[in-house]
Amino acid sequence: MTTETSNIIILLLLAIVALISGLYLLLRQKYRKLEVENKRQKELFNRMDNQKIDDFHRAQLNPHLLKNSLNGILSHAYQTYYTMDKLAMVLDYVLYESEDExxxxxxxxxxxxxxxxxxxxxxxxxxxxxxxxxxxxxxxxxxxxxxxxxxxxxxxxxxxxxxxxxxxxxxxxxxxxxxxxxxxxxxxxxxxxxxxxxxxxxxxxxxxxxxxxxxxxxxxxxxxxxxxxxxxxxxxxxxxxxxx
Structure with missing residues (x-):
């Protein structure tokens, strides 16, 4: 494998890792906003009378669904980042250390x-x-x-x-x-x-x-x-x- 090819592989790998990291940070930011909104709605819920509780639960359905979906995406994003990190280590070993006797x-x-x-x-x-x-x-x-x-x-x-x-x-x-x-x-x-x-x-x-x-x-x-x-x-x- 030539040095040029090795550099291209490393650059592509770094680009993928950077993209996944950016996606993870973006999703994490959105998740935190949802947590703040959820806390605000819970405080509102404590001030409601019983007649409005049922309507409130229905209104909560969509935000909770979105939050659960984001949790799933965050989990997959972390798994992808973790795997790419391991792949980077494997590539580093194959490209450089394995060249040693x-x-x-x-x-x-x-x-x-x-x-x-x-x-x-x-x-x-x-x-x-x-x-x-x-x-x-x-x-x-x-x-x-x-x-x-x-x-x-x-x-x-x-x-x-x-x-x-x-x-x-x-x-x-x-x-x-x-x-x-x-x-x-x-x-x-x-x-x-x-x-x-x-x-x-x-x-x-x-x-x-x-x-x-x-x-x-x-x-x-x-x-x-x-x-x-x-x-x-x-x-x-x-x-x-x-x-x-």
Missing amino acids: LVSPKAEIEFARNLIEINKVKLSPLFDIRVKFDIDELNSSLLNTPSLVPLMSVDLIENAFKHADFHGPDSFISIMLTFKNGLLELIVSNRISKRSPLQKAKSGIGSKTLEERLMLYYPGRHQLRRFVENDVYSAHLQIRLYAD
Whole structure:
């Protein structure tokens, strides 16, 4: 990717974030005006006699409907801003840090967090997704020292969201990432969609790219197991960053 292309992507991203921020501030301002109006009407209500209460309730219907709609819009605006912020971090990692030969485990872990958050946007709030990070942050030297080839976590995480069944009653995605004593471990599992190519016996499971990179950079210091059992795809990756 050229520097010019990278700059264009960043500028477009900044423009989108600025637009969403402006929309959020505008809606927030309107929401506050509605709150002031609602407070004024409540004070008026307390001074009314009982004969006018019914008419007042009817008059309140439309403002309350508008307020509830604005609350919904504000919620979506915040979610969009949050997702764009995570996307900006992912782009920054891919465009700049991943160009380095090695990155710190902390940088790769934060990339994995952001990638998961971006993919979670397309899921129903009721969807069963389990995400756990178990990071030894006390050993800051191992955590912050560049020792990991970048983008080692992307293949397994993206496959989970690409091939998962999102509609079945027992559908789920489970992601657990741990880093302790120089050992990075990523465990991913999900129920597979019936339309997923992972169901085809001759198609293989996942990409060969990850396996090739592991063999190239971590010979004898990695383990990758991927299998399908009872329509559940599982992947278990271990990388020991330092030779014994």
